[in-house]
Amino acid sequence: xYNKLGRPIFHLDLHTGIGAYGTCHLLTFESAxxxxxxxxxxxxxxxxTPLGFGLISNGExxxxxxxxxxxxxxxxxxxxxxLIAEYGTHPSLRAFKALYQENRFHExxxxxxxxxxxxxxxxxxxxxxxxxxKCVTEGLRLISKALEx
Numbered sequence: 001x002y003n004k005l006g007r008p009i010f011h012l013d014l015h016t017g018i019g020a021y022g023t024c025h026l027l028t029f030e031s032a033x034x035x036x037x038x039x040x041x042x043x044x045x046x047x048x049t050p051l052g053f054g055l056i057s058n059g060e061x062x063x064x065x066x067x068x069x070x071x072x073x074x075x076x077x078x079x080x081x082x083l084i085a086e087y088g089t090h091p092s093l094r095a096f097k098a099l100y101q102e103n104r105f106h107e108x109x110x111x112x113x114x115x116x117x118x119x120x121x122x123x124x125x126x127x128x129x130x131x132x133x134k135c136v137t138e139g140l141r142l143i144s145k146a147l148e149x
Contacts, residue, residue: 008079011069012146014139016124017095019088022131024138027051027084029066036081044083044145085142087135089126098123 019025025047030037032050041048066082073080089095102120105113126132 008081009069009073010146011066011080011082012142013066013082013084015084015086016135017089018086018092021088021090021126022134023088024135024142025049025086025088026142027086028082029064029084040081040083043148044142048083083142083146085139087138089131090123095123 026040026044027049028037028040029051030040034050037048037050069082070080098116098119101112101116105116
């Protein structure tokens with residue numbers, strides 16, 4: 001993955017919380033036909049899902065860090081690629097409720113504050129040893145793959 005501009009910068013962004021429990025979803029904000037998506041799919045397989053900018057009805061989303069990084073490194077004549085690894089945890093409704101409750105009890109402390117904080121931690125980092133083992137193993141595999149030439 002070298003080029004005339006030198007070794008590319010590869011950003012592997014690890015996340016938890018969205019998707020099927022214990023499943024790693026590989027995502028990029030590039031479009032399906034972008035050369036960077038094709039390179040990512042050749043390296044990591046067809047599981048790489050190009051989100052493109054179709055998620056936002058008004059065009060390109062703003063405030064996405066990978067867009068800023070790509071622009072920043074392009075101004076330095078460096079090649080930048082990103083891949084998001086999203087590990088699924090609990091159902092979305094449970095996650096939204098946990099976020100709401102934790103925020104509520106953080107701002108207005110009450111007897112449920114500690115349980116709300118524990119639930120939020122569970123949403124993003126389940127206590128299930130099998131989930132943790134699977135995600136750490138997969139994450140290390142992705143990191144090793146990213147470091148390969």
